[in-house]
Amino acid sequence: MELEIRDVSKTYANGVHALKAINLTIGKGMFGLLGPNGAGKSSIMRTIATLQTPDSGEIHFDGQSIFANPTEFRRQLGYLPQDFGVYANASATDMLDYFARLKGIQNAKQRKSKIDQLLQLVNLTEHCHKAVDTYSGGMRQRFGIAQVLLNNPKVIIVDEPTAGLDPAERNRFYSILHQLTDSAIVILSTHIVGDVTNLCGDMGILNRGTILARGKPDELVASIAQQIWHKSVSREELKQLRSNHKVISTRIVKGEIQATIQSDTAPAHFTQSAADLEDFYFSYVPELAV
Numbered sequence: 001m002e003l004e005i006r007d008v009s010k011t012y013a014n015g016v017h018a019l020k021a022i023n024l025t026i027g028k029g030m031f032g033l034l035g036p037n038g039a040g041k042s043s044i045m046r047t048i049a050t051l052q053t054p055d056s057g058e059i060h061f062d063g064q065s066i067f068a069n070p071t072e073f074r075r076q077l078g079y080l081p082q083d084f085g086v087y088a089n090a091s092a093t094d095m096l097d098y099f100a101r102l103k104g105i106q107n108a109k110q111r112k113s114k115i116d117q118l119l120q121l122v123n124l125t126e127h128c129h130k131a132v133d134t135y136s137g138g139m140r141q142r143f144g145i146a147q148v149l150l151n152n153p154k155v156i157i158v159d160e161p162t163a164g165l166d167p168a169e170r171n172r173f174y175s176i177l178h179q180l181t182d183s184a185i186v187i188l189s190t191h192i193v194g195d196v197t198n199l200c201g202d203m204g205i206l207n208r209g210t211i212l213a214r215g216k217p218d219e220l221v222a223s224i225a226q227q228i229w230h231k232s233v234s235r236e237e238l239k240q241l242r243s244n245h246k247v248i249s250t251r252i253v254k255g256e257i258q259a260t261i262q263s264d265t266a267p268a269h270f271t272q273s274a275a276d277l278e279d280f281y282f283s284y285v286p287e288l289a290v
């Protein structure tokens with residue numbers, strides 16, 4: 001099972017060059033596409049979902065162009081967009097039944113059994129008769145996953161699904177996504193580094209329409225293992241540091257500014273610290289100066 005994105009570029013009518021020759025080969029399991037707002041994540045997701053075509057480049061699923069026969073590819077695709085609409089007053093069961101019909105499950109018994117199984121998977125059985133438009137954000141996202149899974153997709157795309165979820169709901173959502181990774185390619189786009197740390201065996205960093213780094217999270221972190229240094233600094237010191245060091249991030253820790261520097265050699269008075277995926281991310285996508 002393989003999705004191959006080759007040299008995909010897209011410029012919108014307003015002149016924004018959102019995707020610049022993207023190349024990615026993605027296999028079974030969870031792939032994390034990490035990037036800041038406006039990086040191009042939704043653009044590449046919508047392109048894979050065949051909702052828009054690239055200006056140039058190709059995408060193949062198991063050797064077949066997805067644009068040559070989009071209807072066939074969509075049968076194998078599950079796409080959870082950033083914002084998806086639900087009908088007012090419709091219960092989860094009724095909506096899933098409606099979508100199951102649209103997806104071609106004609107037999108009523110088969111539909112019921114599939115819907116029961118999916119409601120259980122996403123922990124919504126006891127809420128299945130409530131109107132989906134009254135659900136909390138987390139319940140709504142879980143409902144979205146159930147909807148996506150109706151046709152047993154081989155490629156599942158989830159666009160920023162955890163934004164706005166509280167920590168308990170985020171964990172619940174992780175555990176549902178995790179159950180899908182044995183049998184499908186799951187592409188998760190997010191600006192939350194923790195999503196990728198917790199879930200993904202493979203990842204890419206996207207910024208300004210370009211893939212800046214690609215690999216297994218552990219290996220990417222190992223590549224900067226000895227290069228991360230911390231120190232509490234004043235605002236004046238920070239300005240100075242920025243002029244002669246690579247300051248990749250700053251955090252407020254116990255009321256003080258803690259600066260993180262990436263360097264092969266020890267900067268004076270800094271303490272070396274264990275690198276994590278957030279450090280790796282910021283080494284490619286520096287945060288804005290405070």
Ligand SMILES: Nc1ncnc2c1ncn2[C@@H]1O[C@H](COP(=O)(O)OP(=O)(O)OP(=O)(O)O)[C@@H](O)[C@H]1O
Pocket residue numbers: 012013014016018035036037038039040041042043044160191
């Ligand atoms: N339909 C469109 N028409 C014009 N410009 C667009 C369109 N969709 C996205 N863009 C622009 O393309 C760039 C990439 O946007 P995209 O939504 O793909 O990024 P993103 O990484 O998903 O960001 P976010 O996390 O904010 O959703 C942005 O500058 C955005 O304003």
